[in-house]
Amino acid sequence: MIVGTAGHIDHGKTTLVKALTGVDTDRLPQEKARGISIELGYAFLDLPAPPGAAPGEAPPRIGFIDVPGHERLVHTMLAGATGIDHALLLVAADDGVMPQTREHLAVLSLLGLAQGTVVLTKADRADAARLEAVRGEVAQLLAPTPLAAAPVLAVSATTGDGLPALRTRLAEAAAAARRAADPQALFRLAIDRVFSLDGIGTVVTGTVHAGAVEVGDELCLVPGDAGTVVRVRSLHAQNRPVTRAAAGQRCALNLAGLARERIARGQWLVAPGAAVATGRIDVQLRLWHAEPRALRSGTPVRVHLGAESVEASVAVLDGEAIAPGASARVQLVLRQPVGAWIGDRVVLRDASASRTLAGGVVIDPGAPARYRRTPQRLAELEALAEPDAAAGEAALVAAAPHGVDLARLARLRGRWRDPAAPAWALGDAQSAALREKVLATLRDFHARAPDEAGPEAMRLRRLAAPRLPEPLWREQLAGWLATGLLGRSGGFVQLPDHGSRLSALDQRIADKVRPILARGVADGVWARDLARDTQEPEALMRTTLARLAQRGELHQVVRDLCYDEATLRGLARLARGVAEAHGGEVTAAGFRDATGLGRKRAIQILEYFDRIGLLRRVGDVHRLRRDTALFGEDEA
Structure with a gap:
């Protein structure tokens, strides 16, 4: 399980992580000098071995991502918050709820995080009445968010009071959060640190969002140079050397074949079958309930996805604006390509990066620039948003007028797909309509040019179905020719009775x-x-x-x-x-x-x-x- 801290500056995030793990996550000299976190910090906590564990088996381990609390470093906080399983929202008992408490809570809520624990830190500085008052503040703050049911624990990192209860709470949460391996999910890691080590080479770290990776695997950098492949030389997961790492772990990869200068925070390392870079994303977006104004089409924003932050503009697909607390589908037009997959979480901040606006879920990372608000397109988005992937695929095939590229859909989902499976699908109603259109087009062609054999195959596509993808057209045409619905003479397609037998x-x-x-x-x-x-x-x-x-x-x-x-x-x-x-x-x-x-x-x-x-x-x-x-x- 990955635990992320959140809370106002100087509310004890780094101190608490050190009390739990013994690791001081402030590693930079300027962090030591100023007494605040500037970069993401990482630490790990070993849990008791579960019943039935094999002798010598490494105990389960919780990874902590310690984020900065300063308002100017929310972008860094977002880089760490994406991909966590459990949030520790810290509120100092002597200060109570502060501005960055509210913004960090907004970020966690808009990321859809419903698993968390509220920690009232510096409990040794407050009496019972004060603690109770802060509990009331926190309950009121959490009420309209997914973390409304999160338990509230009072802790003092200085005296150790409350730490055993917090460790127990985290152990229980880790056991409940243990996810089953998904063999169809392809590996994806959001890079949040890049560095070089003497004698080792390039190392990247990040949270594994999906799939698994093994030593020797080849991966792609997204976005990056097309066709560039790197090899995993060695691995660390949850700060231990391993030969395999999986979703839900902090991971460090030593890479062969790529210089440190060619990698940056915000990029992804992915299995080749999941390599996607996009400049347009359709998203189901919810505007934060405390936002004072509606979000309108054309609004410039900063989009946070994975560990990346990029400028973008908003095009509302359901109407022209989203009211505070409301949800709608939007297209985000990005200033530069990013890696994105169906189901990923995004957070929007205003263009000046001064406040958090909205959050949502990626519906389609391959969003089109044209026809984006048509009823047909909105029906496709509804199918793509279906939680059950199989049901969504069936609904999409039934809705798409020009067929569905199933191989591309699997790539956008970050899923493995059998290369021998059909690459395209066309709904029954669409197939019947296409067949009738082709027959009508050929009848008209033969009437206008009776002395010609018929149109060439790709010319017939341009005449009858210009928007139908070429692979799907070839597949449909081959079926019609095989069943005798159409005939062929050389490179020309014709109705069967057009080239009748000679007398x-x-x-x-x-x-x-x-x-x-x-x-x-x-x-x-x-x-x-x-x-x-x-x-x-x-x-x-x-x-x-x-x-x-x-x-x-x-x-x-x-x-x-x-x-x-x-x-x-x-x-x-x-x-x-x-x-x-x-x-x-x-x-x-x-x-x-x-x-x-x-x-x-x-x-x-x-x-x-x-x-x-x-x-x-x-x-x-x-x-x-x-x-x-x-x-x-x-x-x-």
Whole structure:
């Protein structure tokens, strides 16, 4: 269990921790000189071995995070408070409730911390009446907070009175807080200290928020350089050397592969499968009840998440403002990326960092910049906020119009996921609607371009479902093709009856035409010339050529100008080569020079490539579409 101290400056936090553990957490010279805590301090308390413990087994140990009480150091207090299991709220019996008592309580409450103990310190300086009066102050202060039921113990660190009772209380709380290991949770540690040791190298410390880590594991720094991986050389958990550390422990990691200068407080060390950095976070936020004004969209704030603090602005998603004591969904637009995961706690302070405003829970760390207030988006947020992950995933799939990236969702939750499991999911209603939209789009396409085989697969996506993610589109299309709902001719998708079987007459003419087209004339062959060379009626030739085009056996670049598949594929290869050499762009002059064709024919072919989805006309140039496999090696 991790215990965090909280309370006004000079109310005895460091003195109490020393009385409990024997460790003076004020380690800096300036802390000694001034008699106050400036940085986070750490200490540990061994508990009696539980019944049934193995001989020689290390006793359970409580970790203490001692935070500064000065009003200017609340940001440091927040870095330590995130991730604690139990709060020790200290109130000096001679002073009573003071300003930082209130702010630290606000921080603990807005972090959702419901487990804690109130300690009336310096009890030797107050008589019974004074202690009772301070108890009343504290009860009134705690009443509207999650710590309302916290026991209140009077303690004197100087005389030792009350310390045994406090140790017993903490031991009982530690036993109750013992969490079961979650095998699906990926490792995440919020870094709050970084230093180097001679002969050891870079060391980081922090609270393990989730998962477990072992010596030799590879981890990612978030936010950090993409792909940078560090290896865990050695571990300390709860101030003891170990080979494995887990959630709920203070942990120090000796890292190989990363210099101390490249790490800072506020970053995270995470398992590679949980690496997430974001600049927008959707949060369920509650404004502190004692705040005098509503929180409105556009308000600049400081966001505290993990051990990080970053400037941001607020966009209220439920209305335009949040009243004191009320809760609403907001989007936090951050000035710089942070690591964040679904379910993490956040605290907001005002832009000048003078007071604590609000706190809440991360709903979606991958929040969108657009469509963030639509009914559809709010329904998705409601599903993401569902406490049961499985139920939330099912609700999200049912609500999301363009499917759910399940692998990304697992990453945002910081959860392990079987790589062999389906990567995407689309709701039944959405799948049916998509199928009907695709069929209608193809019917319309065939009606407008009866002589073409159909649109290329990615062009069909742009026409029917432009916002559907490409992996999900490919998955759905493969299913439709496999069941025969759709047909395919080369790289073109069509309705099954569009490229119908040829009649005997059509087949006879086709057998004459194919060898002529196969000569690969780059200028193409006109229908009238094919009719003359095969001695077939021109009208009948045009009808047969149209059916061959519908089947994808030839291409009509303009009406009656025909190319076989191999010839057009070669011209497409030349167009791709020109594009690759000129930043993705093809001009008529460049294509003319590459093919040796005349300018008119070059333009006709480029316009055909625009029409079928290989290129896209932008002004006077044609840009290669990067999302198409048409005439490519992986076209199938």
